[in-house]
Amino acid sequence: MSFPTPLRLSGRENLPFISALLGTTGVFVLLIVSLLVANLMFVDGTHIKAALDSPEIIWAIKLSLVTCTITAVLSVVVAVPAGYLLARVPFRGRALVDALVDVPIVLPPIVVGLALLLLFNQTDIGRWLEGIVSTVLAWFNDIAPGIMRWLGMEGPGRRGLTFDIPGVILAQWAVASAFAIRTMRVAFEQTDDRRERVALVLGCTRRQAFQWVALPEVKQGIIAAGTLAWARALGEFGPILVFAGATRMKTEVLPTTVFLEMNVGNVEAAATVSLLMVAVAMTVLLSARALGARIGV
Amino acid sequence: MLELRSISIEAGGFVLEGLDLQVETGTWASIMGPTGSGKTTVLEAVCGLRQVTAGSIWIGGDVVTHALPRHRGIGLVPQDGALFAGMRVEAMLGLPLRARGVRRGTRRRQVREMADRLGIRGLLRRTADGLSGGERQRIALGRALIHEPRLLCLDEPLSAIDRDTGSSLRALLTDLRDTGSVTVLHVTHDELEVRALAHTIWRMEDGVLAKLDETDHATNAR
Numbered sequence: 076m077s078f079p080t081p082l083r084l085s086g087r088e089n090l091p092f093i094s095a096l097l098g099t100t101g102v103f104v105l106l107i108v109s110l111l112v113a114n115l116m117f118v119d120g121t122h123i124k125a126a127l128d129s130p131e132i133i134w135a136i137k138l139s140l141v142t143c144t145i146t147a148v149l150s151v152v153v154a155v156p157a158g159y160l161l162a163r164v165p166f167r168g169r170a171l172v173d174a175l176v177d178v179p180i181v182l183p184p185i186v187v188g189l190a191l192l193l194l195f196n197q198t199d200i201g202r203w204l205e206g207i208v209s210t211v212l213a214w215f216n217d218i219a220p221g222i223m224r225w226l227g228m229e230g231p232g233r234r235g236l237t238f239d240i241p242g243v244i245l246a247q248w249a250v251a252s253a254f255a256i257r258t259m260r261v262a263f264e265q266t267d268d269r270r271e272r273v274a275l276v277l278g279c280t281r282r283q284a285f286q287w288v289a290l291p292e293v294k295q296g297i298i299a300a301g302t303l304a305w306a307r308a309l310g311e312f313g314p315i316l317v318f319a320g321a322t323r324m325k326t327e328v329l330p331t332t333v334f335l336e337m338n339v340g341n342v343e344a345a346a347t348v349s350l351l352m353v354a355v356a357m358t359v360l361l362s363a364r365a366l367g368a369r370i371g372v
Numbered sequence: 373m374l375e376l377r378s379i380s381i382e383a384g385g386f387v388l389e390g391l392d393l394q395v396e397t398g399t400w401a402s403i404m405g406p407t408g409s410g411k412t413t414v415l416e417a418v419c420g421l422r423q424v425t426a427g428s429i430w431i432g433g434d435v436v437t438h439a440l441p442r443h444r445g446i447g448l449v450p451q452d453g454a455l456f457a458g459m460r461v462e463a464m465l466g467l468p469l470r471a472r473g474v475r476r477g478t479r480r481r482q483v484r485e486m487a488d489r490l491g492i493r494g495l496l497r498r499t500a501d502g503l504s505g506g507e508r509q510r511i512a513l514g515r516a517l518i519h520e521p522r523l524l525c526l527d528e529p530l531s532a533i534d535r536d537t538g539s540s541l542r543a544l545l546t547d548l549r550d551t552g553s554v555t556v557l558h559v560t561h562d563e564l565e566v567r568a569l570a571h572t573i574w575r576m577e578d579g580v581l582a583k584l585d586e587t588d589h590a591t592n593a594r
Contacts, residue, residue, distance in 0.1 A: 267454070269450060269454050270455075272441075273448055274467065276419045276442070276444070276446050276525075277448065277471065277515065278467075278468045278471035280471070287456070287459075288456050292458065294458070
């Protein structure tokens with residue numbers, strides 16, 4: 076059964092209930108608005124113009140957009156099968172895997188960064204993996220130098236993970252994908268697996284039932300997971316600082332810019348970049364919702 | 373022919389043991405029983421959606437006790453249809469053929485023939501959203517029959533629709549029964565539905581599955 080019109084709460088008898096809803100929501104919204112106003116008090120037109128004229132900040136905006144988008148895509152690529160596995164497939168050790176997936180969510184971000192640094196800098200397997208990434212990047216540099224130049228990764232020098240742009244993506248992905256997996260798990264759990272069972276009886280393999288029946292039912296979950304991963308990646312700072320560094324015009328994303336500007340006492344620039352982040356985040360989140368509405372999910 | 377030979381099924385908190393059932397090829401068998409008696413559990417075991425812990429299941433002379441659901445040659449119409457969300461009716465009807473690697477052109481022709489047979493040609497471009505209960509069940513029936521299964525399993529096919537729509541769907545099922553082209557296992561709690569459709573009636577109660585009756589349809593069919 077579906078209810079096409081929104082449930083309305085009107086009338087005197089509902090007043091206390093509506094007041095409670097508005098009051099609790101209002102406290103949180105007021106906090107967010109206050110934070111934005113506090114930032115705005117330090118920013119005027121000249122600061123915004125100076126920020127947009129700054130090659131370092133433009134670089135940070137570009138790098139943030141590119142890395143967050145790549146991270147969101149990679150997170151969804153992992154989250155869809157992982158969420159399905161955890162939601163639908165019973166296997167020994169599922170509770171353990173489920174708990175491990177949540178580790179990046181509960182750990183302090185800086186601990187994730189430290190663990191990444193130790194893995195890729197101090198262990199043989201980590202160095203071997205970094206070698207593979209370097210080889211792939213060198214190959215990509217040969218076949219698509221234009222893209223690498225646009226990413227600021229062109230040239231003959233050896234590129235890798237640690238203290239480099241791929242490290243920014245890996246640091247973002249390590250945390251963002253945990254949120255995406257959680258979202259996809261819930262999305263699969265909320266759909267009725269009876270339809271997949273029917274598909275199996277009618278001749279589908281598990282892969283076909285997943286691809287043709289289960290996956291179209293979680294379109295909304297995929298958009299939500301991607302959006303959440305993107306937003307989480309945009310705000311990621313701790314792991315990036317430790318694992319990829321805070322080098323201007325190299326591994327500098329928007330949170331790094333805020334950190335660097337605050338370190339030199341330039342509060343106005345830090346506040347301006349913070350507001351830019353809010354603007355970028357709102358634009359992308361609203362666009363994702365509009366896209367979701369347009370494709371009917 | 374469908375045959376259950378002393379099968380046992382573990383389902384949640386209860387166990388069904390020593391169940392026997394025989395359905396002759398081309399005939400219609402209905403299992404009646406109150407809600408929670410385990411009749412749908414038996415249907416799921418036949419479809420391969422529940423593990424059988426003892427005994428054997430035979431379909432068309434083959435033992436399928438531990439076969440994957442897709443290898444049993446079954447068409448399933450679940451309660452309320454369980455139509456695939458977001459998928460066009462045309463794709464939904466063709467899905468069993470697509471899973472079997474039938475080419476697109478052949479698939480399209482067979483889907484249209486099935487849609488004409490069930491009176492749902494006008495729905496082929498639509499999705500499940502906004503369809504009536506009767507339309508949903510017709511689509512589910514078409515989806516279950518299109519690959520010419522050896523056995524058709526129906527789980528309360530008329531329970532989620534109104535009386536008028538139920539009459540036209542019942543007429544469709546009656547035609548299907550009278551052709552004798554497919555063996556049918558049907559579970560329901562509705563005795564009128566059973567009397568209207570079944571050749572043989574089985575009753576499931578207190579963990580016991582027993583043959584109750586043969587209807588006039590069985591006599592007429594002979």
